[in-house]
Amino acid sequence: MQLIETDICVIGAGSGGLSVAAGAVQMGARVVLIEAGEMGGDCLNAGCVPSKALIAAAKAAEAQRHGFRGVAAQEPQVDFAAVKDHVAAVIAQIAPVDSQERFEGLGCTVIRAFARFTGPAEVEAGGQRIRARRFVIATGSRPFVPPIPGVETTPYLTNETIFDLRERPGHLVVIGGGPIGVEMAQAHRRLGCEVTVIEGAKVLGREDPELAAVVIDALRAEGIRLVEGQPVVRLSGSDGAVEVVLGDGTSVTGTHILMAVGRKVALDGMNLEAAGVAHTGKGVTVDARLRSSNRRVYAVGDAAGGLQFTHVAGWHAGIVIRQAVLGLPAKADPRAVPRVTYTVPELAQVGLTEAEARKLHGDRLTVIRADLHHNDRAIAEGKDTGFAKVMVVKGRPVGASIVGPQAGELIGLWALALSARLKMSAVAGMIAPYPTLGEVSKRAAGAYFSPQLFANPWLKRFVRLVQRIIP
Ligand SMILES: Cc1cc2nc3c(=O)[nH]c(=O)nc-3n(C[C@H](O)[C@H](O)[C@H](O)COP(=O)(O)OP(=O)(O)OC[C@H]3O[C@@H](n4cnc5c(N)ncnc54)[C@H](O)[C@@H]3O)c2cc1C
Numbered sequence: 001m002q003l004i005e006t007d008i009c010v011i012g013a014g015s016g017g018l019s020v021a022a023g024a025v026q027m028g029a030r031v032v033l034i035e036a037g038e039m040g041g042d043c044l045n046a047g048c049v050p051s052k053a054l055i056a057a058a059k060a061a062e063a064q065r066h067g068f069r070g071v072a073a074q075e076p077q078v079d080f081a082a083v084k085d086h087v088a089a090v091i092a093q094i095a096p097v098d099s100q101e102r103f104e105g106l107g108c109t110v111i112r113a114f115a116r117f118t119g120p121a122e123v124e125a126g127g128q129r130i131r132a133r134r135f136v137i138a139t140g141s142r143p144f145v146p147p148i149p150g151v152e153t154t155p156y157l158t159n160e161t162i163f164d165l166r167e168r169p170g171h172l173v174v175i176g177g178g179p180i181g182v183e184m185a186q187a188h189r190r191l192g193c194e195v196t197v198i199e200g201a202k203v204l205g206r207e208d209p210e211l212a213a214v215v216i217d218a219l220r221a222e223g224i225r226l227v228e229g230q231p232v233v234r235l236s237g238s239d240g241a242v243e244v245v246l247g248d249g250t251s252v253t254g255t256h257i258l259m260a261v262g263r264k265v266a267l268d269g270m271n272l273e274a275a276g277v278a279h280t281g282k283g284v285t286v287d288a289r290l291r292s293s294n295r296r297v298y299a300v301g302d303a304a305g306g307l308q309f310t311h312v313a314g315w316h317a318g319i320v321i322r323q324a325v326l327g328l329p330a331k332a333d334p335r336a337v338p339r340v341t342y343t344v345p346e347l348a349q350v351g352l353t354e355a356e357a358r359k360l361h362g363d364r365l366t367v368i369r370a371d372l373h374h375n376d377r378a379i380a381e382g383k384d385t386g387f388a389k390v391m392v393v394k395g396r397p398v399g400a401s402i403v404g405p406q407a408g409e410l411i412g413l414w415a416l417a418l419s420a421r422l423k424m425s426a427v428a429g430m431i432a433p434y435p436t437l438g439e440v441s442k443r444a445a446g447a448y449f450s451p452q453l454f455a456n457p458w459l460k461r462f463v464r465l466v467q468r469i470i471p
């Protein structure tokens, strides 16, 4: 068995692992990158990229279906297989950035095999031993499949298989109303499928319920059937004819099932015990520096057991690079991590929700809001449903929630405000171009100061005095 000695060994070439490898090798470290499956991981091959490509096609179909004032609506002719060609083309366009060739070109040694630890400072993969000063576990997650009776004999799709379907499902039954469930439900509905979502608790239950309600109303208005508060107790059927039995004894029949009930971290078979790396069912146990119980071994992205987003994996990578490559201290503070659900309307959140902020800050909290109904651009576009809510404590935002068109783009400003600890006055003082949806953020910040400026009797008296004095 060949022995490779290196500075950093990265296990998993997805969002987190690729970012660590690219940063470390370009700064001069020797890097071995090991990938068991497709370069690019879940995000590129079965997650963010194909889902957003499918959503884009679904938006085009919906726009045609509804037309515009003065522009005739017509039922879209959807070629489902051609839509899948678009999804594949988008992946293919992005893939070179994540490819083995690119990473070898940067100077990494890339091994395409499954990695498992053989000791605290050694990994085996593809018949090679890799001894490293530091390891980074970036193995991501796989779809969680709950042990529902019948699951072993009933066909179902997950995010790893749904993008390969070339024929349009007649009736897609989505189990799980989290971000994967609702994004896929809406995209398939818009592409012409009948869709039912079965959610054991609340649809988008992690989000502020006031914002989630706006998305839920939109999904229902588009004809998606949402069943909440019902656990699935049994599955049955065969290809093209499936049945999902609910806790109350009722059942839903359809043609396909999509399992979207959360993720299982991919650590099986890695022999973490040999490396002394503690872990739970949620992921590798890490401290704020993302270090595991073995101080040579870090974990990033989904494998680190926290928030599961591509931008989190990328942010984790920066924290590990600072420590493992530059020898500098760095910690992960998740307070300014944004998240977006890419339904129409989009739902975006950074920092605390209103309920979380109230629990933490009590009476010191001020919640301000600005409705898109008063945003001229939103009105012109005919998309004025939605609002922004900002949670403020002592003049600084501690959270922002936006639901509406391009909420994912709009939340960026508040992510900056939180990470840079900006005051509301900085956002209020910003000149926002007119007419843009972005004005909603400035309006929200302005609303924070309105009572002090427009409902202040002392200020009114002062202004009258000034008006008498100035020439
Ligand atoms: C349908 C869907 C849509 C999503 N949409 C978004 C979105 O819009 N925005 C967003 O921010 N996030 C989104 N996510 C989440 C995002 O995809 C993940 O958070 C992200 O991919 C995590 O990156 P990672 O590097 O931790 O893992 P991954 O990207 O999953 O990469 C892990 C890699 O490790 C490899 N691997 C595993 N074990 C081993 C081993 N022992 N040896 C060698 N290689 C191994 C795997 O093959 C894989 O390639 C979505 C997820 C899904 C499923």
Ligand SMILES: NC(=O)c1ccc[n+]([C@@H]2O[C@H](COP(=O)([O-])OP(=O)(O)OC[C@H]3O[C@@H](n4cnc5c(N)ncnc54)[C@H](O)[C@@H]3O)[C@@H](O)[C@H]2O)c1
Pocket (backbone or CB within 6 Å): 146, 175, 176, 177, 178, 179, 180, 181, 183, 198, 199, 200, 201, 202, 203, 204, 205, 230, 231, 232, 260, 261, 262, 263, 307, 308, 309, 339, 340, 341, 342
């Ligand atoms: N836009 C994005 O950034 C995006 C999109 C998709 C996924 N993701 C990431 O992927 C992760 C996984 O997404 P997800 O939607 O699979 O998981 P999730 O955990 O966010 O949601 C799963 C939902 O399924 C429900 N559920 C669980 N078991 C059930 C059962 N037996 N019957 C019915 N309902 C059940 C849960 O109550 C929950 O609402 C997300 O947390 C997110 O981090 C991000």
